[in-house]
Amino acid sequence: MSNDNYTTADLFATASVDPGKWVELYADYLYTYAYTRINDEELAKDLVQETFLAALEKVHLFKGNSSERTWLTAILKNKVIDIYRKKSSAFAKKTEVAEAEQQQDDFFDHEDGHWNVAHRPKEFGVEQEDLITSKEFNNILQKCMKKLPTLWLSVFTMKHMDDEATDVICKELKVTSANFWVIIHRAKLNLRECLQKNWI
Amino acid sequence: MDEITKIAYNCRKATLLIERKQILGLSAREKLELKIHLAGCNVCKIFERQSILINRMVHGLFHSSQANELKLDEKYKKQLQERIEKELNKH
Numbered sequence: 001m002s003n004d005n006y007t008t009a010d011l012f013a014t015a016s017v018d019p020g021k022w023v024e025l026y027a028d029y030l031y032t033y034a035y036t037r038i039n040d041e042e043l044a045k046d047l048v049q050e051t052f053l054a055a056l057e058k059v060h061l062f063k064g065n066s067s068e069r070t071w072l073t074a075i076l077k078n079k080v081i082d083i084y085r086k087k088s089s090a091f092a093k094k095t096e097v098a099e100a101e102q103q104q105d106d107f108f109d110h111e112d113g114h115w116n117v118a119h120r121p122k123e124f125g126v127e128q129e130d131l132i133t134s135k136e137f138n139n140i141l142q143k144c145m146k147k148l149p150t151l152w153l154s155v156f157t158m159k160h161m162d163d164e165a166t167d168v169i170c171k172e173l174k175v176t177s178a179n180f181w182v183i184i185h186r187a188k189l190n191l192r193e194c195l196q197k198n199w200i
Numbered sequence: 201m202d203e204i205t206k207i208a209y210n211c212r213k214a215t216l217l218i219e220r221k222q223i224l225g226l227s228a229r230e231k232l233e234l235k236i237h238l239a240g241c242n243v244c245k246i247f248e249r250q251s252i253l254i255n256r257m258v259h260g261l262f263h264s265s266q267a268n269e270l271k272l273d274e275k276y277k278k279q280l281q282e283r284i285e286k287e288l289n290k291h
Contacts, residue, residue, distance in 0.1 A: 019284055019288055020284070020285070020288065022284060023277050023280045023281045023284065024281075027272050027277055027280060028269050028270065028271050028272055029269060031270055031271075031272045032269045032270040035270055036261070036262050037262075045272065045276060048272070048280070049280055049283065052280065052283075052284055053283070053284075053287065056284065056287050056288070107212075108211060108212040112210065113210035113211055113212040113213060114210075114211050115211045115243050115244075120243045121243055121244075121246040121247045121250055122246065123246060124250060124253070126253065134257075137257070138257060138260075138261060141254070141257055141258070141261065142261065145258075156258075157258075159223065160255055160258045160259055161258060161259065161261075161262045163259075166223065166224070181216065181219070181220060184219050184220075184223065185215065185216045185219045188215075188219055188251055188254065189215065191254060192247070192250055192251065192254065195250075195254070
Protein backbone atom coordinates (compact mmCIF):
# COMPACT_ATOMS: atom_id res chain seq x y z
CA MET A 1 0.00 0.00 0.00
CA SER A 2 1.30 3.46 -0.81
CA ASN A 3 1.62 6.09 1.87
CA ASP A 4 -0.94 8.30 0.17
CA ASN A 5 -3.66 5.94 1.19
CA TYR A 6 -3.13 6.18 4.87
CA THR A 7 -4.75 9.60 4.90
CA THR A 8 -7.76 8.31 2.99
CA ALA A 9 -7.98 5.25 5.18
CA ASP A 10 -7.91 7.46 8.25
CA LEU A 11 -11.26 8.86 7.22
CA PHE A 12 -12.77 5.45 7.89
CA ALA A 13 -10.82 4.67 11.00
CA THR A 14 -13.61 5.68 13.39
CA ALA A 15 -16.06 3.22 11.82
CA SER A 16 -13.32 0.57 11.91
CA VAL A 17 -13.30 0.03 8.18
CA ASP A 18 -10.10 0.11 6.24
CA PRO A 19 -10.72 -0.47 2.53
CA GLY A 20 -7.01 -0.26 1.84
CA LYS A 21 -6.63 -3.63 3.59
CA TRP A 22 -9.66 -5.41 2.20
CA VAL A 23 -7.84 -7.30 -0.50
CA GLU A 24 -5.13 -8.47 1.84
CA LEU A 25 -7.55 -9.50 4.59
CA TYR A 26 -10.67 -10.75 2.86
CA ALA A 27 -10.15 -11.41 -0.86
CA ASP A 28 -9.36 -15.12 -0.46
CA TYR A 29 -12.13 -15.64 2.05
CA LEU A 30 -14.72 -13.97 -0.17
CA TYR A 31 -13.46 -15.81 -3.23
CA THR A 32 -13.86 -19.14 -1.42
CA TYR A 33 -17.33 -18.13 -0.29
CA ALA A 34 -18.40 -17.25 -3.83
CA TYR A 35 -16.72 -20.19 -5.51
CA THR A 36 -18.22 -22.83 -3.24
CA ARG A 37 -21.67 -21.45 -4.01
CA ILE A 38 -21.53 -20.88 -7.73
CA ASN A 39 -18.79 -23.23 -8.91
CA ASP A 40 -17.42 -20.82 -11.47
CA GLU A 41 -13.95 -19.30 -11.07
CA GLU A 42 -14.38 -16.30 -13.33
CA LEU A 43 -17.76 -15.42 -11.97
CA ALA A 44 -16.48 -15.81 -8.41
CA LYS A 45 -13.59 -13.43 -9.15
CA ASP A 46 -15.95 -10.88 -10.64
CA LEU A 47 -18.22 -11.08 -7.64
CA VAL A 48 -15.34 -10.40 -5.24
CA GLN A 49 -14.45 -7.27 -7.20
CA GLU A 50 -18.08 -6.15 -7.38
CA THR A 51 -18.41 -6.70 -3.66
CA PHE A 52 -15.46 -4.47 -2.85
CA LEU A 53 -16.66 -1.76 -5.22
CA ALA A 54 -20.21 -1.88 -3.86
CA ALA A 55 -18.83 -1.75 -0.33
CA LEU A 56 -16.79 1.35 -1.16
CA GLU A 57 -19.96 3.08 -2.33
CA LYS A 58 -21.71 2.18 0.89
CA VAL A 59 -18.84 2.58 3.27
CA HIS A 60 -20.47 5.55 5.00
CA LEU A 61 -23.39 3.28 5.92
CA PHE A 62 -21.20 0.83 7.76
CA LYS A 63 -22.14 1.13 11.41
CA GLY A 64 -19.61 -1.22 12.87
CA ASN A 65 -22.38 -3.38 14.36
CA SER A 66 -20.86 -6.39 12.67
CA SER A 67 -17.29 -7.11 11.74
CA GLU A 68 -15.97 -5.81 8.47
CA ARG A 69 -15.78 -9.37 7.16
CA THR A 70 -19.39 -10.13 8.08
CA TRP A 71 -20.49 -6.92 6.40
CA LEU A 72 -18.59 -7.69 3.19
CA THR A 73 -19.88 -11.27 3.22
CA ALA A 74 -23.46 -10.00 3.46
CA ILE A 75 -22.92 -7.84 0.37
CA LEU A 76 -21.41 -10.78 -1.49
CA LYS A 77 -24.20 -13.08 -0.41
CA ASN A 78 -26.78 -10.81 -2.02
CA LYS A 79 -24.78 -10.89 -5.22
CA VAL A 80 -24.69 -14.68 -5.13
CA ILE A 81 -28.47 -14.73 -4.70
CA ASP A 82 -28.77 -12.42 -7.70
CA ILE A 83 -26.83 -14.96 -9.72
CA TYR A 84 -29.09 -17.78 -8.53
CA ARG A 85 -32.11 -15.74 -9.48
CA LYS A 86 -30.83 -14.89 -12.93
CA LYS A 87 -29.69 -18.42 -13.68
CA SER A 88 -32.81 -20.15 -12.49
CA SER A 89 -35.26 -17.81 -14.14
CA ALA A 90 -33.67 -18.16 -17.55
CA PHE A 91 -36.19 -19.43 -20.05
CA ALA A 92 -34.02 -22.28 -21.31
CA LYS A 93 -33.86 -23.83 -17.85
CA LYS A 94 -37.42 -25.06 -18.10
CA THR A 95 -36.29 -28.11 -20.06
CA GLU A 96 -33.62 -28.75 -17.43
CA VAL A 97 -36.28 -29.07 -14.73
CA ALA A 98 -38.49 -31.17 -16.99
CA GLU A 99 -35.61 -33.59 -17.58
CA ALA A 100 -34.80 -33.89 -13.90
CA GLU A 101 -38.46 -34.52 -13.12
CA GLN A 102 -38.62 -37.10 -15.86
CA GLN A 103 -35.68 -38.85 -14.29
CA GLN A 104 -37.59 -39.53 -11.10
CA ASP A 105 -40.81 -40.46 -12.81
CA ASP A 106 -40.32 -44.14 -12.08
CA PHE A 107 -38.78 -43.85 -8.60
CA PHE A 108 -42.21 -44.63 -7.13
CA ASP A 109 -45.13 -46.73 -8.25
CA HIS A 110 -47.73 -44.42 -9.75
CA GLU A 111 -50.58 -46.33 -8.14
CA ASP A 112 -49.56 -46.79 -4.54
CA GLY A 113 -46.47 -44.59 -4.11
CA HIS A 114 -44.17 -47.50 -3.19
CA TRP A 115 -40.52 -47.41 -4.18
CA ASN A 116 -40.03 -49.27 -7.42
CA VAL A 117 -37.53 -52.09 -6.93
CA ALA A 118 -34.81 -50.67 -9.19
CA HIS A 119 -34.73 -47.36 -7.35
CA ARG A 120 -35.00 -48.46 -3.75
CA PRO A 121 -32.44 -46.85 -1.44
CA LYS A 122 -29.63 -49.21 -0.50
CA GLU A 123 -27.10 -48.60 2.26
CA PHE A 124 -24.19 -46.39 1.20
CA GLY A 125 -21.95 -47.90 3.82
CA VAL A 126 -20.14 -44.62 4.37
CA GLU A 127 -18.08 -44.48 7.52
CA GLN A 128 -18.00 -40.93 8.78
CA GLU A 129 -14.70 -41.54 10.57
CA ASP A 130 -12.90 -42.56 7.43
CA LEU A 131 -11.54 -39.34 5.97
CA ILE A 132 -10.43 -40.73 2.63
CA THR A 133 -13.76 -42.40 2.04
CA SER A 134 -15.65 -39.27 2.93
CA LYS A 135 -13.40 -37.21 0.67
CA GLU A 136 -14.21 -39.47 -2.28
CA PHE A 137 -17.84 -39.41 -1.29
CA ASN A 138 -17.72 -35.62 -1.20
CA ASN A 139 -16.37 -35.53 -4.73
CA ILE A 140 -19.25 -37.60 -5.99
CA LEU A 141 -21.67 -35.50 -3.99
CA GLN A 142 -20.37 -32.34 -5.66
CA LYS A 143 -20.65 -33.89 -9.10
CA CYS A 144 -24.18 -35.02 -8.37
CA MET A 145 -25.11 -31.55 -7.15
CA LYS A 146 -23.94 -30.09 -10.43
CA LYS A 147 -26.42 -32.29 -12.26
CA LEU A 148 -29.37 -30.74 -10.49
CA PRO A 149 -31.37 -28.11 -12.35
CA THR A 150 -30.15 -24.63 -11.46
CA LEU A 151 -33.32 -23.65 -9.67
CA TRP A 152 -33.25 -26.80 -7.53
CA LEU A 153 -29.58 -26.35 -6.74
CA SER A 154 -30.15 -22.70 -5.83
CA VAL A 155 -32.95 -23.57 -3.42
CA PHE A 156 -31.03 -26.52 -2.02
CA THR A 157 -27.80 -24.56 -1.55
CA MET A 158 -29.47 -21.60 0.09
CA LYS A 159 -31.19 -23.94 2.50
CA HIS A 160 -28.43 -26.36 3.35
CA MET A 161 -25.23 -24.38 3.00
CA ASP A 162 -26.43 -21.12 4.42
CA ASP A 163 -29.36 -22.32 6.46
CA GLU A 164 -31.39 -19.49 4.99
CA ALA A 165 -34.96 -18.94 6.21
CA THR A 166 -37.52 -20.63 3.97
CA ASP A 167 -39.56 -17.48 3.37
CA VAL A 168 -36.42 -15.60 2.32
CA ILE A 169 -35.60 -18.30 -0.24
CA CYS A 170 -39.15 -18.28 -1.58
CA LYS A 171 -39.11 -14.51 -1.92
CA GLU A 172 -35.65 -14.25 -3.46
CA LEU A 173 -36.12 -17.06 -5.97
CA LYS A 174 -39.81 -16.39 -6.55
CA VAL A 175 -41.08 -19.83 -5.66
CA THR A 176 -44.26 -20.53 -3.71
CA SER A 177 -44.02 -22.25 -0.36
CA ALA A 178 -45.68 -25.36 -1.81
CA ASN A 179 -43.22 -25.40 -4.66
CA PHE A 180 -40.34 -24.96 -2.22
CA TRP A 181 -41.14 -28.31 -0.60
CA VAL A 182 -41.58 -29.99 -3.94
CA ILE A 183 -38.14 -28.73 -4.96
CA ILE A 184 -36.43 -29.70 -1.69
CA HIS A 185 -37.97 -33.17 -1.97
CA ARG A 186 -37.18 -33.64 -5.65
CA ALA A 187 -33.63 -32.32 -5.31
CA LYS A 188 -32.96 -34.81 -2.53
CA LEU A 189 -34.49 -37.72 -4.47
CA ASN A 190 -32.26 -37.05 -7.47
CA LEU A 191 -29.18 -36.38 -5.40
CA ARG A 192 -29.64 -39.59 -3.43
CA GLU A 193 -30.24 -41.64 -6.57
CA CYS A 194 -27.13 -40.16 -8.19
CA LEU A 195 -25.02 -40.97 -5.12
CA GLN A 196 -26.27 -44.54 -5.05
CA LYS A 197 -25.56 -44.99 -8.74
CA ASN A 198 -22.05 -43.59 -8.54
CA TRP A 199 -20.97 -44.80 -5.14
CA ILE A 200 -22.16 -48.32 -4.55
CA MET B 201 -58.28 -47.18 2.44
CA ASP B 202 -58.51 -44.56 5.18
CA GLU B 203 -56.02 -41.70 5.27
CA ILE B 204 -53.64 -43.23 7.83
CA THR B 205 -53.47 -46.49 5.92
CA LYS B 206 -52.73 -44.63 2.71
CA ILE B 207 -49.87 -42.77 4.35
CA ALA B 208 -48.54 -45.89 5.96
CA TYR B 209 -48.00 -47.38 2.55
CA ASN B 210 -46.99 -44.31 0.55
CA CYS B 211 -43.22 -43.91 0.28
CA ARG B 212 -43.45 -40.85 -1.90
CA LYS B 213 -45.35 -39.03 0.83
CA ALA B 214 -43.12 -40.43 3.56
CA THR B 215 -39.95 -39.16 1.88
CA LEU B 216 -41.50 -35.70 1.57
CA LEU B 217 -42.30 -35.75 5.28
CA ILE B 218 -38.71 -36.79 6.00
CA GLU B 219 -37.47 -33.69 4.18
CA ARG B 220 -39.96 -31.41 5.91
CA LYS B 221 -39.10 -32.90 9.28
CA GLN B 222 -35.49 -31.79 8.94
CA ILE B 223 -36.23 -28.24 7.93
CA LEU B 224 -39.53 -27.23 9.44
CA GLY B 225 -40.54 -30.02 11.78
CA LEU B 226 -43.83 -31.89 11.53
CA SER B 227 -47.26 -31.52 13.05
CA ALA B 228 -48.32 -34.10 15.60
CA ARG B 229 -50.42 -35.86 13.01
CA GLU B 230 -47.63 -35.91 10.45
CA LYS B 231 -45.22 -37.26 13.06
CA LEU B 232 -47.61 -40.09 13.73
CA GLU B 233 -48.07 -40.80 10.03
CA LEU B 234 -44.33 -40.93 9.46
CA LYS B 235 -43.76 -43.08 12.51
CA ILE B 236 -46.33 -45.59 11.33
CA HIS B 237 -44.81 -45.60 7.89
CA LEU B 238 -41.24 -46.04 9.07
CA ALA B 239 -42.23 -48.82 11.45
CA GLY B 240 -43.09 -50.92 8.44
CA CYS B 241 -40.80 -49.58 5.75
CA ASN B 242 -37.11 -50.36 5.93
CA VAL B 243 -36.38 -48.73 2.59
CA CYS B 244 -37.64 -45.36 3.81
CA LYS B 245 -35.65 -45.81 7.01
CA ILE B 246 -32.55 -46.06 4.84
CA PHE B 247 -33.76 -43.03 2.90
CA GLU B 248 -34.08 -41.03 6.10
CA ARG B 249 -30.56 -41.92 7.24
CA GLN B 250 -29.18 -41.01 3.84
CA SER B 251 -31.13 -37.80 3.67
CA ILE B 252 -29.69 -36.69 7.01
CA LEU B 253 -26.22 -37.75 5.90
CA ILE B 254 -26.49 -35.78 2.66
CA ASN B 255 -27.59 -32.64 4.49
CA ARG B 256 -24.68 -32.99 6.86
CA MET B 257 -22.20 -33.59 4.06
CA VAL B 258 -23.47 -30.60 2.08
CA HIS B 259 -23.12 -28.43 5.14
CA GLY B 260 -19.64 -29.81 5.76
CA LEU B 261 -18.68 -29.30 2.14
CA PHE B 262 -18.95 -25.60 2.68
CA HIS B 263 -17.29 -25.49 6.08
CA SER B 264 -14.37 -27.72 5.22
CA SER B 265 -13.64 -25.83 1.99
CA GLN B 266 -13.83 -22.65 4.00
CA ALA B 267 -11.22 -24.15 6.31
CA ASN B 268 -8.79 -24.81 3.49
CA GLU B 269 -9.40 -21.53 1.81
CA LEU B 270 -8.95 -21.10 -1.92
CA LYS B 271 -6.48 -18.48 -3.06
CA LEU B 272 -7.00 -15.80 -5.65
CA ASP B 273 -3.97 -15.34 -7.83
CA GLU B 274 -1.65 -12.52 -6.85
CA LYS B 275 -1.99 -10.72 -10.14
CA TYR B 276 -5.73 -10.45 -9.76
CA LYS B 277 -5.35 -9.29 -6.17
CA LYS B 278 -2.93 -6.60 -7.25
CA GLN B 279 -5.40 -5.36 -9.85
CA LEU B 280 -8.14 -5.36 -7.24
CA GLN B 281 -5.96 -3.41 -4.86
CA GLU B 282 -5.18 -0.81 -7.52
CA ARG B 283 -8.84 -0.52 -8.42
CA ILE B 284 -9.80 0.08 -4.80
CA GLU B 285 -7.06 2.65 -4.30
CA LYS B 286 -8.17 4.47 -7.40
CA GLU B 287 -11.72 4.63 -6.03
CA LEU B 288 -10.49 5.75 -2.64
CA ASN B 289 -8.48 8.58 -4.14
CA LYS B 290 -11.56 9.95 -5.85
CA HIS B 291 -13.01 10.86 -2.48
